[in-house]
Amino acid sequence: MFTNLYINIEARGIKTGFSFLNERAGFDISESPIAYNANSSFLDSFIVGIANTLYVSIFGIVFSTILGVIIGIARLSKIFLVSKLASTYIEVFRNTPLLLQILFWYNVVLVALPNPKQSIQLGADMILNNRGFSVPRPIMEEGFSFVIIAFFASIALVVYLSKVAKRKFEKTGVNTFLLPWNILILFSIPLLVYVIAGNPLSFDDPVLQGFNYKGGMTYTPEFLALAFSLSIYTATFTAEAVRSGIEAVDIGQKEASSDLGLSAYQSLKLVILPQAIRIALPPIISQCLNVVKNSSLAAAVGYPELVTIFSGTALNQTGQAIEIILMTMSVYLCISLIISLVLNYVNKKLEIKGR
């Protein structure tokens, strides 16, 4: 079939092949984590698309997971108001289409925010207007690498200390409360190195110039609306997974832990959650995959991720639909396979080992 396809396309005078990837793209992309301009190639626009997809997906996965765990636990709360709020949240956001939510939040955000000349100033140099959320861009100067090294060194130190404390606990049963010390170590050592290295970090602040703020880092309304909707939509599914995971833990386990004298918090942390996570993880994995795939709805609000840029703009400029759609589909396939491989590995590790 593919030979036939190829022959027929050629016979119709439609251009085929992947040589277009090296041609000049000629269009700009509104936001890009890597350097890109109209002189870049179609291959570059492909990479920018992937980068933006991953960027918004990572935000979505992290926030939806955090939010989902909190809401899932809240739903089981004995306090009436908390549990009702959590279940209302879940029912509302789980049962409306994601595309509508994205459009809703996007248009709400746009209408609610002022124009650049009447921007809302948050703190020192953070600016919020309908062109986006601008924050100072950190610029690392010479010597900043020492600070990074110091940061990792202090993490290593904290890990070592907790190991020592654990050994002590196992030997003597005395629990050492390390948290304040850990925080002190994590902050003070890098800070000390930072001062010794002579403040090797400066900021590029956003400044109002002409039509809009220039400089700094800007999270566009498209990005914010998309990341926000993905997070709160996916969080509902994660919450349900967490809730079902907790409820699936045998009631005897809860009773046993309170009989042992554990507080409600201790029982949740030491007994319930470790078992609940095991049950909840597989459905959470599929939610993470969904975030990546759902991010393609961005085309509606113009966030330049893979589908908008590559199978939208680039497709129309080159007209090579088959090649471009195939490339786009394989990217999603690869991302999904990688995520599920990683999380399945974690899942394997957490599984109850057969006895």
Place this chain on the structure above:
Amino acid sequence: MKKILKLSLIAIAVIGMNVNAGTFEKVKKEGVLHCGMSTGFAGFAEMGDDKVWKGFDIDMCRAVAAAVLGDANKLNNHSLTSKERFIALQTGEIDMLARSTTWTYSRDTSLGLNFAGVNYYDGQGFLVAKSLGVKDARELDGATFCLQTGNTTELNLADYFLQHNMEYKSVSYDTDAQVIAGFKAGRCDAITTDQSGLYSKLTVLDKSKYIVLPNIISKEPLGPVVRQGDDRWFNIVKWSLNAMITAEELGITSKNAADLAKNSNNPEIQRLLGVNGNLGEMLGLDAKWAYNIITQVGNYSESFEKHLGVNTPLDIKRGINALWTNGGILYSPPFR
């Protein structure tokens, strides 16, 4: 998005087989013309109160239906986004495309398509709020633009700003409606697209608050498109457009066509209306093909004034779209 995926899959399946059958025979056999057009574009393709699509581009489809089938209403309209249009034509889902499509070198040479002439000479411009105080596009350094993705628009914009050493930002939406929504909400300082499109958008915006800047930054010849490799069909669409232009030039309108067919002594009018000569036969059409176009759709001027002209909300002047005899560049090869 789903639609484009579907079309691509059809592309794989259909192009995989061979559908290079004559379009003319297919249309004749089915008794209906499948015409690709916009999803909604005031003046060019819009749904009327009577649930019938009308507009300047629709008239192009109607003209071909009148020429081939003798009835301008034997039309099946396919609403397509700018991303879907070429695939729909390549795969044979539609017989022709009349969707404000710019004729460019790369589209003509690498998509397996042919442009059957130009029915509207356009150029890219800018729409801004009057309160912005901008009078010329060169004052737009640093501005943000709302635009619809999948067009020549993005390329022209990049070229123009590169050429004038200015900076800009853009937000590319999927649909026209979102472009207007984003612009109204202040996401961008200006809308940029073909000027006809800007006038079309002005009809849904408050006219007293927005203006179209005088600058035109590109050439956008818009015209009907057909598949490459079907020369007979290509000729039919090309000459249907020319018949409308020539009718205006000869002063034939939908009202006086019947009368002229009977009483005119002008041999050119007689030839076009099928009273004399065998022009229809040469295209493989009925002798009355052009007569049908003119009586059912009208000449170029009638169609233009009905959908785009100064008496419509779009309020577009003929400008360069006037006949060559009236200072424009509209020029049809002779019917001879």
